[in-house]
């Protein structure tokens with residue numbers, strides 16, 4: 548299996564909202580209830596700063612959000628389970 552690493556590197560900020568799905572809604576990844584909802588902000592370095600163009604911010608389980616991260620654009624054609632069973636990147 549080849550994994551290409553491109554220059555475009557996504558950066559992620561993961562924060563706890565401190566609330567459950569009762570307050571923030573179900574996990575946007577698995578659509579299930581969360582005891583603690585996390586918020587993940589995706590951004591890309593762009594001309595000295597950051598851009599959120601083409602980026603997706605998500606609410607949900609910490610693990611789901613980490614699994615939903617992209618390695619880079621060149622890997623999106625890989626089977627989904629390659630992401631789900633990957634290492635946890637924090």
Ligand SMILES: [Zn+2]
Nearest residue numbers: 574577608611
């Ligand atoms: Zn989830």
